[in-house]
Amino acid sequence: MEETIQKTQTEKIKPPVVSIGIIGWVKANLFNGWFNSALTIVTLYLLWKTIPPLFRWAFIDSVWRTTGAACRDTGGACWSIVTENLRFILFGFFPYELQWRPLLAILILFALLFFSRDRKYWKKLLGYAWIAGLFIMGLLMKGGLFGLTPVESTQWGGLPLTLLLSVFGLTAAYPLGVVLALGRQSKMRAIKLICIVYIELIRGVPLISLLFMASIIFPLFLPEGLTINKILRAQVAIILFTAAYIAEVVRGGLQGMSLGQYEAAESLGLNYYLTMRLVILPQALKIVIPPTVSILISAFKDTSLVVIIALYDLLKTTQTVLSNPEWMGFSREVYLFVAILYFLGCFSMSNFSRKLEKELSRGD
Amino acid sequence: MVSLPSENIMGNNISEKTPFWLDPKKRSIFFQLLTLCMVGLLGYYLVSNTLQNLERQSIATGFGFLQKESSFEIGESLVDYSAASSYGRALIVGALNTLYVSSVGIIITVILGTFIGVSRLSSNWLVSKLASIYIEVMQDIPVLLQLFFWYAIFYETFPSPRQALNPVPGLFVCNRGVAFTIPEAHSAHAYMALAFFAAGIIVYLLRRWSRKRQERTGQLFPVFRVSVGLLLGLPLLTWWMAGAPTELNMPKLVGFNFIGGLTLSPEFIALLLGLVLYTAAFVAEVVRAGIQSVSKGQTEAAMSLGLRPPMVLNLVILPQALRVIIPPLTSQMLNLTKNSSLAVAIGFPDFVSVANTTINQTGQAIEGVALIMLVYLIFSLLTSAFMNWYNKRAALVER
Known part of the structure; x- marks a missing residue:
């Protein structure tokens, strides 16, 4: 029974994998054209250069409940x-x-x-x-x-x-x-x-x-x-x-x-x-x-x-x-x-x- | 019982004279007189109190103090000034500093704001999101806090002059400011400025001529390329004719500070940075709204007429x-100028800060605050005069 239905239905052709889902979205919004691609890469590079050190400063190397003197010895943020x-x-x-x-x-x-x-x-x-x-x-x-x-x-x-x-x-x-x-x-x-x-x-x-x-x-x-x-x-x-x-x-x-x-x-x-x-x-x-x-x-x-x-x-x-x-x-x-x-x-x-x-x- | 005026009209005694308290004209005169009297009385009360208080506290009045010796130093000044100069001159120094920081700030703000506004509309998701985060965050933090923040960053992050950072030859960054290399003063520079000015006038005339010619004959003239060529070429030609001076004035560490070159103080840089980064967020929104106000059909129509992309834009x-951008942009420029008065909080000698010192030394607060208000009023009246002129010129003439 199921097979007959399958056969009568027209075969669905899915859009190519590169134009839907995450890949499609990335392609349409970040890499459409050489200019946008270059822009994305430059921006990503800048973000990669700034965000991790900032994150490290704010959360990893930081101290939260110390005295001021103890703060001076740490490299991170002194919250x-x-x-x-x-x-x-x-x-x-x-x-x-x-x-x-x-x-x-x-x-x-x-x-x-x-x-x-x-x-x-x-x-x-x-x-x-x-x-x-x-x-x-x-x-x-x-x-x-x-x-x-x-x-x-x-x-x-x-x-x-x-x-x-x-x-x-x-x-x-x-x-x-x-x-x-x-x-x-x-x-x-x-x-x-x-x-x-x-x-x-x-x-x-x-x-x-x-x-x-x-x-x-x-x-x-x-x-x-x-x-x-x-x-x-x-x-x-x-x-x-x-x-x-x-x-x-x-x-x-x-x-x-x-x-x-x-x-x-x-x-x-x-x-x-x-x-x-x-x-x-x-x-x-x-x-x-x-x-x-x-x-x-x-x-x-x-x-x-x-x-x-x-x-x-x-x-x-x-x-x-x-x-x-x-x-x-x-x-x-x-x-x-x-x-x-x-x-x-x-x-x-x-x-x-x-x-x-x-x-x-x-x-x- | 006071009857409503409508009853008088509807009723049968129309011929009867309207009592004076129901006559709108007389009533309006009465209200105006009442308001004027109240404002006048309030003014009289305040002025008489003030005069009594001034007399009691033996505070001098009038603007005579402007001629007296100021006996305070001002950190940075565009004109000659020393502690022996008069208060009047000190105030002029302050006003020039205000104009200086606001005009530099306005130029950078417009460039940065346009850049961010265009990025906000970019089809690149990442760039557009970053721009919108920037706009939202910067608009929502008080500008005074930003000034304090940049000032503190400058003082806490950068080393003392002896260990000054030297990222590129001729540029030093330390907690006393940023020192640049500039060309050694030479008489050719004045001529170059003159040549630039002359080129500006020629470009203006050229544009008018080319527009007229285009309207008459339809022929196009490469105005943009010729303008750029003139604006850059004429000063360069002058420079070459004056013997091409290439000597540089390098900043050198002498004792505890840099001598020579051009040094920007931390106060100036913090003020400029705070004002520019804050106002650019608002300018970006203005630019975005302006670009979005032109419907896409306009671009398509222009393209279908066969115009090339630069011409479509132009x-x-x-x-x-x-037409949409300029009015709010002008008011943002005015905001930047008014916000530059916050310089007093970080110690940059702008007009408000000099006036504040003057008030503290002479005790003549009324005159001092009146001068502050007057100077900013002049700025804003000039701006609104420009805006009215522009609106009249650019207003949409509908048939």
């Missing part, structure tokens, strides 16, 4: 600088026995961010969860209530400070940016002018000049006796800076709205506030989600600039470790570690943006 | 891709 100083790098001068508090705050933040990834959860509840979360995080950092020992903000440092500057910077900059964008599109000349001057002025200068302003000049602006804490001043500078960039992105979205939307809203009898809130902004802000995320990414990276005005963020605690004679000279390892932390943060944000872009372009 | 693809 001990990271493992031995991890808590200082991550939490700075936060009292040692209380460091579970910033850790918990970071975990809460990550949990909130994780749930915010999915648009399914974008409901009122998530908004309340954020408000409650931010409050709890602030409480954990600051202490003073419910029997938590108060911790001065001058002792905050490391990763919590970096995250604090970015999260509060972004949440405050976003509404400000939207207001500025609306102002720039406004028909009222004076308001439009103020917004344009503000946006162009801020976008024209480097963040570092604003941070200088916050750290040196801002105290001069205040009446005698009134001082504002340094972290807050840097935070304000970051907010003012990011808002200008967000404003430009949002303006792009507003300009992308067709005039018909405004006219339709007007013909329904909506006033300016309602038109914006119910018709224009929900659509405009949705268009600009991907560019907004890239602004968020650069704002996250830019928080590292507070090193220059001597705030103890992640980068500054790292440098403090390096200035300790015991660990001097192991910059590569510890900077790589910090780079990985930043990379993970930015990469997950940009991945999120790509995912969102795909979802939005699908039209749901 | 006449069809590049003009369209550049």
Whole structure:
């Protein structure tokens, strides 16, 4: 029975072995044409020259839990600088026995961010969860209530400070940016002018000049006796800076709205506030989600600039470790570690943006 | 109870005058006045506070300090400068250093970024993957961290000047910087620069002429080959006519450091490396997007008209891709210039770093920060003026 079927079927001719499977793939993607073949060989040679020694340095010859002195005798990477100083790098001068508090705050933040990834959860509840979360995080950092020992903000440092500057910077900059964008599109000349001057002025200068302003000049602006804490001043500078960039992105979205939307809203009898809130902004802000995320990414990276005005963020605690004679000279390892932390943060944000872009372009 | 304006129109009392708070024109004037007043009051409050504080702390005001003696040294300078020079001159030195590092950085970035962007689109899987890894990784690490990293690498990896690495004759690498051999200064060099400039003008005129001729008669002129020939040939001819000076200025180890040749400091190299490697990742994305924006049909159409590949690139693809590439590319260049202000963190004497020293010495923070902002504003206004000009010129004219 089986044989008859076999016979009636036409004989299947498989494609030649060199054009399918791994060989076919290699041929099509790496060795199509003499130029690509040469390119592949040169690249492979370069990789072979660099990757194995690097791997050897990072994993085989490396030491993970030793003292600084022991590190100097090995030829490989001294990851001990990271493992031995991890808590200082991550939490700075936060009292040692209380460091579970910033850790918990970071975990809460990550949990909130994780749930915010999915648009399914974008409901009122998530908004309340954020408000409650931010409050709890602030409480954990600051202490003073419910029997938590108060911790001065001058002792905050490391990763919590970096995250604090970015999260509060972004949440405050976003509404400000939207207001500025609306102002720039406004028909009222004076308001439009103020917004344009503000946006162009801020976008024209480097963040570092604003941070200088916050750290040196801002105290001069205040009446005698009134001082504002340094972290807050840097935070304000970051907010003012990011808002200008967000404003430009949002303006792009507003300009992308067709005039018909405004006219339709007007013909329904909506006033300016309602038109914006119910018709224009929900659509405009949705268009600009991907560019907004890239602004968020650069704002996250830019928080590292507070090193220059001597705030103890992640980068500054790292440098403090390096200035300790015991660990001097192991910059590569510890900077790589910090780079990985930043990379993970930015990469997950940009991945999120790509995912969102795909979802939005699908039209749901 | 305030009624909506629509009710006024719909209702029967149309003839009744609209109350002034419902008249959009008057309302808008009121809001504008209110905003202006608030901004003005805020400004007045801040200025009066500042003036009081300045007086109380007896800080001098005004730009008089620019003429005073600076009494600090600057590591590297393009013009004559010493501690006896004025603050004004120190700031000029800083501004020139900023311009220097950004212009060198921009040139290298554009070349490297284009290379990576094209590699990203390569049909070679390995090359394209490596390029995309580079782009993703470099974009996601703060540029300041990269600067620190390269600076530390320089200090920790390379030996002291006495044991300087000497990979090729005339090039020394040590932790004090990189020393190159350069041609001995000769009057011919100035003439060569002049000849190069003249060749540039001739090339520009030649291109215009050839385009006009092509539009009129259809005849082609080998512009590219002639341009390259002119740009290289004229300076070489000048060099030969000036007696072909071939003397070299070799760096020599004297005491603890290299004398002679051209020495680039570790700060400069770390700054340049960090800025270039970081910005090149963004430029690569810009270039990739630009090339991908020209649809494949354009290439096929041009080919079917019988154009050869270089002409397809030159006449069809590049003009369209550049329209997409140039605006974001300019803003990346501006970003590089603004990021060069991070030099202050690794001690390269750029404008911000010199201004910072000035602020610390004179205490005149307001003037110092205002100068920083002013200089960068000028840079960015010039850039956006260029961009507007280019956009107007390159904008798609649709019929």
